[in-house]
Amino acid sequence: MFYTSMDILLVAFLTMLAILIHELGHAISAYRYGARRVSIGIGWYFIFPVAYADLSESWGFSVRQRMLSTIAGVFYQAVFGSLIFIGFLVTENMCFYSASIAILISILWNLNPFLRLDGYWLIVDLLDNPNLRKEGITSAKRLFKTPVSAEIKKTSIIVLVYGVISLLLLTFLLVKLSLEIYQTQGFGIYEIIKHVATSDNLGIADWVLYFGTSLWKGLALIFLSWQAYLYVQKKFIKQRTSH
Known part of the structure; x- marks a missing residue:
C-alpha cells in the first residue's frame, strides 16, 4: 500500500497521542496514591525529544505503589493502542494498523530496562536502588x-x-x-531538492516530513559532535593536569 504524506502525519498524530496518554497514565496513578505535584512535560533524552511525567513524590510511596505508577503509563498506552487496532479491524484502514504497530514498538522500547525509561524504573523500584x-x-x-x-x-x-x-x-x-x-547523503537536503524539482504537487505535509527529517539529522550530528568534543576535552584536561 502507498502512504500519502497525510497518511504518515495521521499515523504520527495517533502515535503522539498515545504517548500523551502514556504520560497521563503515570500522572493519574501517582495522583491516586497521594501525589499532588505531578507535572507532564517535554525534554530531551540523548538526541530524542521525549515526553515525561515528574513523579518525584512517588518516592514516598510503597514499592508496590511505585511500580504500579510506573507501569500505568504502558497500561493506558496499550489500551489506546488496542482501540486503534480494533479500528483497523473495523475499517481496514492501514493507517490505524501502522499506528497500532508504532504504539506497540513504543511500548516495547519503554520497557527496555537498560535505558532510563519505564523498564529501568521498574527495576529501580524492585531493587529499591535509585x-x-x-x-x-x-x-x-x-x-x-x-x-x-x-x-x-x-x-x-x-x-x-x-x-x-x-x-x-x-x-x-x-x-x-x-x-x-x-551515511545519509546531505542529511536529506539532496532528497528534498530532488523531490521538489520533480514534484508537480508538493503539499504542506511533504514539506513537514522532508524538512523535519533533515532537521532531526542535523541536530543529531550536532549532538554527537558536541559529545565527542566534551569527551576529548575531558581526557585532554585530565592528562594535562596529571603531569
Whole structure:
C-alpha cells in the first residue's frame, strides 16, 4: 500500500497521542496514591525529544505503589493502542494498523530496562536502588582497571551485570546512530531538492516530513559532535593536569 504524506502525519498524530496518554497514565496513578505535584512535560533524552511525567513524590510511596505508577503509563498506552487496532479491524484502514504497530514498538522500547525509561524504573523500584544505572556503569568502567573478582567484592553481581549490558548497549546505539547519520547523503537536503524539482504537487505535509527529517539529522550530528568534543576535552584536561 502507498502512504500519502497525510497518511504518515495521521499515523504520527495517533502515535503522539498515545504517548500523551502514556504520560497521563503515570500522572493519574501517582495522583491516586497521594501525589499532588505531578507535572507532564517535554525534554530531551540523548538526541530524542521525549515526553515525561515528574513523579518525584512517588518516592514516598510503597514499592508496590511505585511500580504500579510506573507501569500505568504502558497500561493506558496499550489500551489506546488496542482501540486503534480494533479500528483497523473495523475499517481496514492501514493507517490505524501502522499506528497500532508504532504504539506497540513504543511500548516495547519503554520497557527496555537498560535505558532510563519505564523498564529501568521498574527495576529501580524492585531493587529499591535509585542510583542503579550510575552505580552499574561506574562499576562496569572499573573492569578496565580491576579484575572481575575484585569488582564483584565491591558491588553486587546484579548491578555489575546491569552496568556492563547498559554500557555495551549505549555504545552500540551511538555507533549505529553515527553511521546512519554520516551515511545519509546531505542529511536529506539532496532528497528534498530532488523531490521538489520533480514534484508537480508538493503539499504542506511533504514539506513537514522532508524538512523535519533533515532537521532531526542535523541536530543529531550536532549532538554527537558536541559529545565527542566534551569527551576529548575531558581526557585532554585530565592528562594535562596529571603531569
